[in-house]
Amino acid sequence: MASYGPVTKRYWALWDSLKVHSGVLYRKWESDDGKSFRLQLVVPRSRVENVLEELHSSPSGGHFGVMKTTHKVRERFYWDKLKSDVDKWCRTCSTCTARKGQTPAPVGGCNVTTWELPSKE
């Protein structure tokens, strides 16, 4: 019996919601109330970078933050560990890090000691 990796197992768990249309794998994504659904294209690992490039780094991508980029990606795509990939992509994006300025965190915290001055009487 061949052992499937953890990723494959997670896809098996989604089996009922997976559909194939014209040779492309889609995942049926239902809204919380179950009244509407949309189909997300299941992105193979090798294509994840292309999607992130298009939806984050391209001129139309706009270099949005992690939350907005994740939202945009989820409107059309699905893959395993999507969120952490988006997170990593945004953190390592040179345009985004340059824009933020990346100021280093202060060392040590602010332990301001207030000295009581001797009163002049």
Ligand SMILES: [Zn+2]
């Ligand atoms: Zn960026």
